[in-house]
Amino acid sequence: xxxxxxxxxxxxxxxxxxxxxxxxxxxxxxxxxxxxxxxxxxxxxxxxxxxxxxxxxxxxxxxxxxxxxxxxxxxxxxxxxxxxxxxxxxxxxxxxxxxxxxxxxxxxxxxxxxxxxxxxxxxxxxxxxxxxxxxxxxxxxxxxxxxxxxxxxxxxxxxxxxxxxxxxxxxxxxxxxxxxxxxxxxxxxxxxxxxxxxxxxxxxxxxxxxxxxxxxxxxxxxxxxxxxxxxxxxxxxxxxxxxxxxxxxxxxxxxxxxxxxxxxxxxxxxxxxxxxxxxxxxxxxxxxxxxxxxxxxxxxxxxxxxxxxxxxxxxxxx
Amino acid sequence: xxxxxxxxxxxxxxxxxxxxxxxxxxxxxxxxxxxxxxxxxxxxxxxxxxxxxxxxxxxxxxxxxxxxxxxxxxxxxxxxxxxxxxxxxxxxxxxxxxxxxxxxxxxxxxxxxxxxxxxxxxxxxxxxxxxxxxxxxxxxxxxxxxxxxxxxxxxxxxxxxxxxxxxxxxxxxxxxxxxxxxxxxxxxxxxxxxxxxxxxxxxxxxxxxxxxxxxxxxxxxxxxxxxxxxxxxxxxxxxxxxxxxxxxxxxxxxxxxxxxxxxxxxxxxxxxxxxxxxxxxxxxxxxxxxxxxxxxxxxxxxxxxxxxxxxxxxxxxx
DNA sequence: CTGTTAGCGCATTCAT
DNA sequence: ATGAATGCGCTAACAG
Numbered sequence: 001x002x003x004x005x006x007x008x009x010x011x012x013x014x015x016x017x018x019x020x021x022x023x024x025x026x027x028x029x030x031x032x033x034x035x036x037x038x039x040x041x042x043x044x045x046x047x048x049x050x051x052x053x054x055x056x057x058x059x060x061x062x063x064x065x066x067x068x069x070x071x072x073x074x075x076x077x078x079x080x081x082x083x084x085x086x087x088x089x090x091x092x093x094x095x096x097x098x099x100x101x102x103x104x105x106x107x108x109x110x111x112x113x114x115x116x117x118x119x120x121x122x123x124x125x126x127x128x129x130x131x132x133x134x135x136x137x138x139x140x141x142x143x144x145x146x147x148x149x150x151x152x153x154x155x156x157x158x159x160x161x162x163x164x165x166x167x168x169x170x171x172x173x174x175x176x177x178x179x180x181x182x183x184x185x186x187x188x189x190x191x192x193x194x195x196x197x198x199x200x201x202x203x204x205x206x207x208x209x210x211x212x213x214x215x216x217x218x219x220x221x222x223x224x225x226x227x228x229x230x231x232x233x234x235x236x237x238x239x240x241x242x243x244x245x246x247x248x249x250x251x252x253x254x255x256x257x258x259x260x261x262x263x264x265x266x267x268x269x270x271x272x273x274x275x276x277x278x279x280x281x282x283x284x285x286x287x288x289x290x291x292x293x294x295x296x297x298x299x300x301x302x303x304x305x306x307x308x309x310x311x312x313x314x315x316x317x318x
Numbered sequence: 319x320x321x322x323x324x325x326x327x328x329x330x331x332x333x334x335x336x337x338x339x340x341x342x343x344x345x346x347x348x349x350x351x352x353x354x355x356x357x358x359x360x361x362x363x364x365x366x367x368x369x370x371x372x373x374x375x376x377x378x379x380x381x382x383x384x385x386x387x388x389x390x391x392x393x394x395x396x397x398x399x400x401x402x403x404x405x406x407x408x409x410x411x412x413x414x415x416x417x418x419x420x421x422x423x424x425x426x427x428x429x430x431x432x433x434x435x436x437x438x439x440x441x442x443x444x445x446x447x448x449x450x451x452x453x454x455x456x457x458x459x460x461x462x463x464x465x466x467x468x469x470x471x472x473x474x475x476x477x478x479x480x481x482x483x484x485x486x487x488x489x490x491x492x493x494x495x496x497x498x499x500x501x502x503x504x505x506x507x508x509x510x511x512x513x514x515x516x517x518x519x520x521x522x523x524x525x526x527x528x529x530x531x532x533x534x535x536x537x538x539x540x541x542x543x544x545x546x547x548x549x550x551x552x553x554x555x556x557x558x559x560x561x562x563x564x565x566x567x568x569x570x571x572x573x574x575x576x577x578x579x580x581x582x583x584x585x586x587x588x589x590x591x592x593x594x595x596x597x598x599x600x601x602x603x604x605x606x607x608x609x610x611x612x613x614x615x616x617x618x619x620x621x622x623x624x625x626x627x628x629x630x631x632x633x634x635x636x
Numbered sequence: 637c638t639g640t641t642a643g644c645g646c647a648t649t650c651a652t
Numbered sequence: 653a654t655g656a657a658t659g660c661g662c663t664a665a666c667a668g
Contacts, residue, residue, distance in 0.1 A: 004660095004661060004662085005661065005662065006661080006662095014638075014639080015639045015640075016639095016661090016662080017639065017641095017663075018637090018639070020664095021638085024663080027638090027663090027664090028637060028638085047432060048662075049373070049434075049660085049661050049662070050434035051372035051373040051376075051378060051434055051660080051661080052373050052660070052661030052662040053662055053663080054369035054372070054373075054662095055367070055369040055370050055372075055373045055660085055661080055662075056644055056661080056662045056663050056664085058369075058644080060369060062380075062433060070394045070395075070398040071398055071574060072574065073391070073574060073575065075394075076388045076389060076393075076397075077388075079388055079394075079397075079413070080388040080389055083388070083413055084415065084417075087414075087429070092412050092429070092430070092433040094380065094411065094412055095397070095401055095411050095413050096401065096405075097398055097401050099398070111405070111410070113365070114365060114366075115379065115380060115410040116368035116369055116372075227575055227578050230578050231579065233552075233579075234551075234555075234580040235580045237552075238581075256390065256391060256545065257391065257575050260549045261548055262549070262552040262553045262555075262556045263552075263556075322644095322645060322646085323646060323647095324645080332655085333654070333655045333656075334645090334646080334647095335646095335647075335648080335654075335655060335656080335657095338646065338647055338648085339647085339653095339654085342647080344648090345647090345648085346653060347653070347654080351654090366645085367644085367646070369644085369645080370644070370645030370646040371645080371646055371647080372646095373644090373645080373646075373659095373660050374645075374647050374648080374659085375646085375660090376660075
């Protein structure tokens with residue numbers, strides 16, 4: 001049997017309350033006694049019961065993380081960052097994958113609440129309307145999302161990608177998205193459009209509409225995710241265009257496979273650490289009784305790799 | 319304030335114990351009363367306190383999941399499967415990423431224990447030696463791992479890949495691994511070797527040793543993961559070889575990007591659902607007082623896609 | 637500075 | 653079939 005607070009109190013002939021005070025450091029205990037208590041606690045391999053503590057304090061020390069879909073390469077990075085930020089703040093992380101419709105997402109939220117989460121980090125599915133919960137919630141999505149807590153500057157990221165291609169002399173671009181419904185994708189593409197210089201032109205291809213990537217005459221392609229960049233890259237190869245010699249390709253989110261391929265993928269990455277940290281900080285603040293902090297937006301950064309190069313000689317183009 | 323068991327008891331003029339019996343269905347309560355209690359509980363939006371229940375029963379209803387590295391494309395699939403199997407069995411899932419050395423893995427295990435997990439699903443890092451824990455643990459790794467609970471038949475998976483290429487007339491293969499230390503990779507390659515027919519020959523390239531994939535004269539490449547298959551695919555393209563016309567490529571684990579590329583990747587997949595289900599079932603059994611069930615091994619399946627085709631005409635080869 | 641008392645919300649005896 | 657009493661292990665008040 002695990003030793004309880006009382007056991008170590010008996011061992012030293014003090015009261016359980018004093019042991020609690022000594023161990024948590026909250027009440028006042030003489031330094032000498034405190035050290036003796038800590039020493040014997042260690043010796044007896046005392047582990048406080050999280051359930052008892054949770055019942056007493058009303059805090060489980062666990063937060064819930066709701067993700068749209070772990071099998072989408074974008075989200076594990078966020079999960080990892082949230083887990084590490086939470087661990088640093090002393091929280092455990094309960095995951096819930098809301099795979100499927102927004103209904104499962106609601107179920108997931110309820111389940112986490114039932115399981116005693118102190119707060120929730122939510123990466124919402126497209127078109128979610130946040131229901132009222134009596135738990136603190138931090139939302140990670142985009143600046144365009146009402147109620148958002150922390151997000152990347154997706155428009156700025158789009159602009160970064162266009163600026164990079166502009167610097168390399170590209171004039172004719174293709175923007176590649178999957179779904180118009182995704183706020184993240186729309187924001188990224190809006191940022192791209194806004195950053196076009198007067199000499200540049202761009203078309204947008206939404207994969208949900210169908211359409212042939214290889215048919216483009218653009219010399220630069222910016223996809224809203226590494227996954228679609230990969231599709232573009234391999235489709236181009238297949239049709240005999242070389243990357244980056246003939247066409248440059250940029251992705252988003254710096255997924256592991258972008259470094260596994262040849263040429264490695266130039267990509268625009270989120271500062272997932274910072275975002276996760278802000279989300280956790282927001283929850284911690286709310287749990288501390290403070291009002292929810294303002295939304296925080298973090299810049300994205302472009303990592304140049306082998307998939308982008310100067311535009312080919314215009315002679316061939318025109 | 320949330321209603322407690324007592325509140326709903328007062329409402330109906332019965333005792334809290336009866337309400338508890340009615341709601342959990344364990345004690346004996348007259349059907350009529352039971353239904354009335356359930357109805358008012360619903361009406362009052364009663365939610366049992368997980369912390370109180372946990373303290374009383376000694377069970378938190380939460381299991382821990384320890385993964386080596388969420389950013390490695392292999393693991394999110396497992397996480398998703400475990401989460402879904404756990405949810406089906408009424409468990410929540412606390413994640414811990416043991417990113418870094420085996421020391422962090424030990425920390426992760428301790429943290430989950432401290433946080434009140436009832437049991438643990440562990441996907442161990444290479445070379446882990448499982449420490450004794452006083453929690454039930456289910457290990458997902460390979461049949462070669464001592465103490466393993468559920469795993470894929472990685473050798474069988476390797477054999478499947480070789481058989482597929484043999485059927486297509488390939489005689490000269492290249493096996494691509496990353497690290498000899500990985501039991502999973504070693505098992506897969508061992509299975510490949512064992513399945514070679516007398517007419518076939520194969521070389522093995524470990525990426526940790528360096529070496530040039532494009533230098534091979536093999537007409538079929540089997541990588542121990544989709545990620546390395548992707549490296550092979552793009553490297554071959556780069557050096558002017560066509561996939562699958564000149565060289566066929568097979569990966570492992572059926573990651574999302576394998577379907578995003580052109581040609582789509584033929585791959586050997588694990589039955590993650592079954593494995594996760596077995597792991598959860600093992601924990602549930604142990605929590606129920608039963609001994610840990612025997613190890614269970616699940617077959618892998620090959621999904622044929624565009625990256626494999628009949629071997630090119632031998633004339634060009636010899 | 638330390639000990640005593642009380643109770644968090646629930647599930648389980650054991651009476652009735 | 654139902655109710656009263658008890659305690660899971662801990663911490664927050666207050667008393668000494």
